[in-house]
Amino acid sequence: KRYRKVDEDFFEELEDILIESDVGVTTVMDLVEKLKDEARTRNIKDSDKLKDVIVEVLSDFLTKSKDETKLNLNPDGLTVILMVGVNGAGKTTTAGKLANRLRNEGKSVLLAAADTFRAGAIDQLQVWGDRAGIDVIKHQEGSDPASVVFDALKAAKSRHADVLLCDTAGRLQNKVNLMKELEKIKRVINRECPGAPQEVLLVLDATTGQNALNQAKLFRQASDVTGIVLTKLDGTAKGGIVLAVRHELDIPVKLVGLGEKINDLQVFDADAFVYGLFSEMFETPDEEKNEDSSSQQL
Amino acid sequence: MAFESLAGRLQETMKKIRGKGKVSEADVKQMAREVRLALLEADVNFKVVKSFVSRIQERAVGQEVLKSLTPGQQVIKVVQEELANLMGGDQTKLNFALKPPTVILFVGLQGAGKTTSAAKLANFIRKANNKKPMMIAADVYRPAAIKQLQTLGGQLNIPVFTLGDKVSPVEIVRQGIEQAKAEHNDLILIDTAGRLHVDDVLMDELEQIKAVSHPDEIFLVVDAMTGQDAVNVASSFNDRLDLTGVIMTKLDGDTRGGAALSIRSVTGTPIKFVGMGEKMDAIEPFHPDRMASRILGM
Numbered sequence: 151k152r153y154r155k156v157d158e159d160f161f162e163e164l165e166d167i168l169i170e171s172d173v174g175v176t177t178v179m180d181l182v183e184k185l186k187d188e189a190r191t192r193n194i195k196d197s198d199k200l201k202d203v204i205v206e207v208l209s210d211f212l213t214k215s216k217d218e219t220k221l222n223l224n225p226d227g228l229t230v231i232l233m234v235g236v237n238g239a240g241k242t243t244t245a246g247k248l249a250n251r252l253r254n255e256g257k258s259v260l261l262a263a264a265d266t267f268r269a270g271a272i273d274q275l276q277v278w279g280d281r282a283g284i285d286v287i288k289h290q291e292g293s294d295p296a297s298v299v300f301d302a303l304k305a306a307k308s309r310h311a312d313v314l315l316c317d318t319a320g321r322l323q324n325k326v327n328l329m330k331e332l333e334k335i336k337r338v339i340n341r342e343c344p345g346a347p348q349e350v351l352l353v354l355d356a357t358t359g360q361n362a363l364n365q366a367k368l369f370r371q372a373s374d375v376t377g378i379v380l381t382k383l384d385g386t387a388k389g390g391i392v393l394a395v396r397h398e399l400d401i402p403v404k405l406v407g408l409g410e411k412i413n414d415l416q417v418f419d420a421d422a423f424v425y426g427l428f429s430e431m432f433e434t435p436d437e438e439k440n441e442d443s444s445s446q447q448l
Numbered sequence: 449m450a451f452e453s454l455a456g457r458l459q460e461t462m463k464k465i466r467g468k469g470k471v472s473e474a475d476v477k478q479m480a481r482e483v484r485l486a487l488l489e490a491d492v493n494f495k496v497v498k499s500f501v502s503r504i505q506e507r508a509v510g511q512e513v514l515k516s517l518t519p520g521q522q523v524i525k526v527v528q529e530e531l532a533n534l535m536g537g538d539q540t541k542l543n544f545a546l547k548p549p550t551v552i553l554f555v556g557l558q559g560a561g562k563t564t565s566a567a568k569l570a571n572f573i574r575k576a577n578n579k580k581p582m583m584i585a586a587d588v589y590r591p592a593a594i595k596q597l598q599t600l601g602g603q604l605n606i607p608v609f610t611l612g613d614k615v616s617p618v619e620i621v622r623q624g625i626e627q628a629k630a631e632h633n634d635l636i637l638i639d640t641a642g643r644l645h646v647d648d649v650l651m652d653e654l655e656q657i658k659a660v661s662h663p664d665e666i667f668l669v670v671d672a673m674t675g676q677d678a679v680n681v682a683s684s685f686n687d688r689l690d691l692t693g694v695i696m697t698k699l700d701g702d703t704r705g706g707a708a709l710s711i712r713s714v715t716g717t718p719i720k721f722v723g724m725g726e727k728m729d730a731i732e733p734f735h736p737d738r739m740a741s742r743i744l745g746m
């Protein structure tokens with residue numbers, strides 16, 4: 151194993167790695183301070199030992215309790231899950247994957263096509279519904295998304311469905327009217343189904359940089375986000391911005407997207423995520439020689 | 449938000465320096481620190497930031513600046529000049545084929561905005577340059593991708609060539625170009641599936657599409673919210689395809705869009721258009737100077 155001294159250079163490299171992973175300067179500074187403290191108090195001089203501390207500290211930072219990644223499902227009645235996020239993040243795809251996953255767990259699931267705006271959005275969700283063998287409640291393109299959701303809630307109740315998953319249109323968080331529309335959708339759900347939505351999942355693209363903080367902040371304001379789905383982690387982007395989101399807004403990551411296929415959805419694993427961040431720094435000399443793209447993946 | 453105060457601070461520093469009759473090395477250092485922070489918070493790649501900051505520092509403490517009659521103004525001029533250099537000076541024009549049809553290929557990561565941008569640009573060029581466009585639906589992977597392009601084509605009254613999703617994209621493109629020639633379309637826009645830059649098979653496919661279509665423009669479509677990974681993505685696409693330009697989408701959001709700077713400076717590929725919304729008229733030629741001040745938050 152490669153031996154490295156834990157010195158200023160080491161922490162500088164650590165800083166660079168975190169910044170390169172989109173963690174963001176403010177959070178990086180705080181985290182590195184924290185790690186320096188740990189190294190000092192535990193008297194760690196060898197980077198190999200500090201590795202475990204890094205994983206431990208960052209992983210604790212990301213998950214405050216074991217249950218955090220669990221979806222909040224209503225044990226006796228309908229659970230409503232609302233997918234929200236900016237354009238192209240992966241909402242529709244994740245809705246399809248998640249519907250399939252819940253169905254495989256034995257639940258009866260319905261999908262609501264509440265993106266009535268984007269060209270082809272309804273057909274896209276229908277394809278996912280077909281793949282998973284799940285009905286999609288839909289209206290025509292251009293109709294009111296809140297009324298699609300209203301109908302879907304009615305259908306879910308009359309069919310005694312366990313879970314209703316609502317796809318929504320992508321919207322940038324600074325678009326006031328579109329955020330109001332989202333508030334309205336949420337209001338309808340809550341009015342028709344007290345206690346719902348049980349989950350409001352903010353879908354974040356792992357390639358996103360610092361703007362994800364604004365996304366989390368404003369989507370939470372509009373729709374009380376309960377958790378994050380971090381998509382496209384199968385690329386080379388590390389998704390480090392979720393550390394900043396946790397740090398500044400305290401929203402947990404619940405699921406990760408790892409591809410475009412129906413099974414490419416996993417429960418968030420903080421340890422694996424942190425190892426992913428440091429895959430280059432932690433690799434053994436062996437791995438260093440045949441560096442390839444796989445070493446950058448989660 | 450952290451950034452607004454940062455932009456404010458940066459402007460303060462600039463203001464302070466501007467009025468100075470004497471600028472010390474410490475002043476320059478302080479300014480460099482704040483420029484660094486502003487760029488990192490805007491998602492400019494950290495390596496690009498490093499070399500940029502050391503360059504302005506070097507130039508700013510140089511004899512001709514600090515010893516000049518107006519050192520403050522000189523320092524600011526250095527920052528602006530260097531930034532403009534990085535962004536690329538003048539607005540760049542579209543390449544049209546000497547012998548029509550002109551072919552434009554759209555490539556990029558999943559969800560970046562390729563399909564939307566293809567339709568917008570078809571409409572834009574039709575008006576600005578009096579062309580007769582046709583779009584080719586060469587994304588056979590994403591659910592309802594063809595339907596999406598057809599819907600947009602329908603809205604704009606622009607024909608869409610498709611062979612469904614059971615024929616290879618290379619073959620679709622080959623036949624699409626033949627058809628366009630037969631119907632005297634002098635502008636062809638090819639929509640391709642989103643793909644990861646590390647996906648060898650799909651990157652090969654793009655090379656083949658390029659080989660059969662001889663594009664006059666190959667546009668990498670990049671989400672303006674992209675973080676540090678933008679340079680990896682752009683470099684990989686550029687290595688494989690020799691990009692001729694970049695389209696930055698979703699600049700109607702509140703992102704700083706530092707990826708623009710990184711991509712330009714690492715690949716040398718000019719940014720030619722920016723997407724400013726979901727509507728079909730929301731595309732504009734790129735203005736480097738505006739982007740530079742947006743990134744610095746000024």
Ligand SMILES: Nc1nc2c(ncn2[C@@H]2O[C@H](COP(=O)(O)OP(=O)(O)OP(=O)(O)O)[C@@H](O)[C@H]2O)c(=O)[nH]1
Binds near residue numbers: 409
């Ligand atoms: N590689 C990869 N691609 C993904 C993942 N999740 C989604 N995608 C792709 O990203 C693109 C956008 O996904 P969508 O599900 O349409 O995103 P959306 O948020 O619904 O987009 P809008 O409705 O247009 O706002 C599609 O090409 C998906 O196949 C993932 O985890 N990994």
Ligand SMILES: Nc1nc2c(ncn2[C@@H]2O[C@H](COP(=O)(O)OP(=O)(O)OP(=O)(O)O)[C@@H](O)[C@H]2O)c(=O)[nH]1
Binds near residue numbers: 238562641698722
């Ligand atoms: N606000 C805004 N949204 C945009 C812009 N450009 C594209 N979009 C939206 O971004 C989402 C993704 O756009 P697409 O054109 O489907 O992206 P794509 O690259 O073709 O996606 P894939 O084919 O899945 O890889 C859609 O919701 C678009 O409406 C833009 O400039 N501003």
Ligand SMILES: [K+]
Binds near residue numbers: 558
């Ligand atoms: K995206």
Ligand SMILES: [Mg+2]
Binds near residue numbers: 241
């Ligand atoms: Mg969608």
Ligand SMILES: [Mg+2]
Binds near residue numbers: 563564587590593642
């Ligand atoms: Mg597309």
